Amino acid sequence: MSAGLGEVVGSGLLAGYGVAVPVGAIGALIVSLAARHSWRVGAAAALGVATADGLYAVIAVLGGAALAGVIAPVSGALRWLAFAILMVLAGRTAWNAVRHRHESATPRPADGRRAYLTLLGLTLLNPVTVVYFGSLVLGRRADDGLPAGAEALWVAAAFAASASWQLFLAASGSLLGRVLTGARGRFWSAIVSSAVIAVLAVLLVVPGA
Template structure:
């Protein structure tokens, strides 16, 4: 039973984490433009949000989907605005500093963690995903509190491992493309991807 619970939790965590969208692009961008520490902090912010939704799922919030449905549109537009602002700031900073030497300019890991935590909590896809898990759970599944906790931990570990993998990839990319031209290209590319994915959040059927 424990193995089944762990496998179920891992699949749930990877299911929500693996599709690389705007959040994943942000993690890669932060790690490539700043440091592994900042990227890892951002990655753990995303994993924490996924873990919180997993906790909500196992606590049996069967009414979650109903509570979120009335404000899902608002959440989409909030996330859209925040992501566009981040994309704009990324592009502006890249253009402003394009002639500077390639020096380490670390940002606050705590800020990266909180920003990505907040963005992931606003992500309607994450809410819908774990809401679906809640609705799919049977009330008589017979799992103990310990088994439920194990499921949450497995989901968190799966999400964290994938997000940290993205951060590691971003960090390596940053080391390879250390020149001014390379840093400008990656920053502008990341900004464009984030902007496109932000727009997709508010396009019906996307």
């Protein structure tokens, strides 16, 4: 039984890292928030992403891959909505950088709760996540006989993996923010971050990207 639980935990960890490690627009946002504000804000954003991943893991376990078929018809609309939100965030980041270019290098305080809710909502808009987890559930044998406790353990492992990676990104951003202490460094890091977010947003809606 312990070996079986070990396999469940390992599978959950792989699932969580599999969806979290590829750094896209969400990862860039976490790093940017931590670099421009604080570790607290970056960590709140990171936990927002991990919460969304955990919720989708729960939904996938409960509903299986059938959810992928439900999401598929509206996946295009969800991608465009995510694109619009990311472009607004990119534009706002660039605008704030230009507006405060000659101000003190001390970062303006940001609300950790707002960062958490924003990243939670943005991640929930990503149809790839639910399709990913749904496909993993489908890939397991329907008659594997895992009890509810083992399924909960799989979800917890997936959440822990996602959270650990997102927090790593936040820590990296926080360290980057300490290096870029000058006003010029903060300006150009915000501009680069804005450009990266915009490019990744465009890739969401470009066929074959």
